[in-house]
Amino acid sequence: DARVTQTPRHKVTEMGQEVTMRCQPILGHNTVFWYRQTMMQGLELLAYFRNRAPLDDSGMPKDRFSAEMPDATLATLKIQPSEPRDSAVYFCASGLVGGGDQPQHFGDGTRLSIL
Amino acid sequence: AQKITQTQPGMFVQEKEAVTLDCTYDTSDQSYGLFWYKQPSSGEMIFLIYQGSYDEQNATEGRYSLNFQKARKSANLVISASQLGDSAMYFCAMRERSSGYSTLTFGKGTMLLVSP
Numbered sequence: 001d002a003r004v005t006q007t008p009r010h011k012v013t014e015m016g017q018e019v020t021m022r023c024q025p026i027l028g029h030n031t032v033f034w035y036r037q038t039m040m041q042g043l044e045l046l047a048y049f050r051n052r053a054p055l056d057d058s059g060m061p062k063d064r065f066s067a068e069m070p071d072a073t074l075a076t077l078k079i080q081p082s083e084p085r086d087s088a089v090y091f092c093a094s095g096l097v098g099g100g101d102q103p104q105h106f107g108d109g110t111r112l113s114i115l
Numbered sequence: 116a117q118k119i120t121q122t123q124p125g126m127f128v129q130e131k132e133a134v135t136l137d138c139t140y141d142t143s144d145q146s147y148g149l150f151w152y153k154q155p156s157s158g159e160m161i162f163l164i165y166q167g168s169y170d171e172q173n174a175t176e177g178r179y180s181l182n183f184q185k186a187r188k189s190a191n192l193v194i195s196a197s198q199l200g201d202s203a204m205y206f207c208a209m210r211e212r213s214s215g216y217s218t219l220t221f222g223k224g225t226m227l228l229v230s231p
Contacts, residue, residue: 031217043206043221055217091160097217101167103150104219106160 002026006092006107014115018080021110023092024073032075033104034060034067035091043091049075050097082114118142119207119222126227128197135182136192136225138207144168146212149190150219151181155203163205166190197229 005024013019025032033048047057047067057067064083069075079086089111093104120139128134140149151163166174166181174181182191194201204226208219 033218042223045218048218050217089158093160097215101148101165103162103165105162106152108157108159111158 002105004092004094004105004107006090006110008110009108010111010113012113012115013082015083016081017114018078019082019086019112019114021077021090021092021112023075023077023094023107025075025092025094026105027073029094029096029105031095031097031104032069033091033093033095034075034077035093035106037089037091037109038087046077046090082112084114087112087114117222118220119209121205121207121222121225123225124223126225128227128229130197130199130229130231132197133193133195134197134227136194136205136207136227138190138192138222140188140190140207140209142188142209142211142213144211144213148210148216149181149183150208150210151179151190151192152206152208152221153201153203154206154224155200160206164192194227199229199231202227202229 007022031050034046037043046059049069052069066078089109091109093106095104096102147168149166153161164176164179166183173183178195180193204224206224207222
């Protein structure tokens with residue numbers, strides 16, 4: 001089965017360091033999403049891309065977060081500088097827009113801890 | 116107002132019994148889709164079942180079925196013959212036409228524990 005691949009699975013780093021999370025979407029999917037999951041806020045949409053173009057990043061703190069999709073097989077989410085409140089699980093998902101019943105498929109997530 | 120409301124923070128059920136997880140939604144769109152995802156303790160998000168707003172029949176997928184009541188704006192997940200492996204967090208989500216059928220809005224989730 002095709003899967004969304006995220007790396008790394010776990011990341012522990014100190015406050016102020018740059019963090020880069022990577023995602024390989026399912027081949028053929030035209031939309032890529034970044035979510036953050038915390039106990040307090042649940043699942044929040046940070047940003048998403050369609051055909052590699054950023055469509056909405058209103059969920060991201062703009063001063064420290066950036067999301068890019070340099071090619072169809074790679075999406076990245078960067079945090080610079082990182083802060084303890086960024087500790088969360090970050091999910092990437094991909095899907096087909098326009099396919100009404102097509103679900104988003106999620107990666108296994110990156111569990112991020114900022115000390 | 117919350118778009119997706121899951122009122123049960125936690126549910127307990129015995130193995131082999133059926134369980135219903137509640138989900139109500141709020142939208143002014145006529146066209147939308149409802150999804151259920153399962154998140155086991157290992158953390159991954161697994162798609163379970165989909166219901167379209169124009170679907171006349173309730174969706175079914177193996178032991179999962181969706182009790183869709185459009186007038187009440189509810190889309191409850193029914194798991195029949197619960198198994199120990201069903202213990203997980205369950206999320207209801209909605210995709211609306213007004214979002215271009217792009218983004219999902221998730222509820223807060225319901226933790227299901229299945230006991231032997």
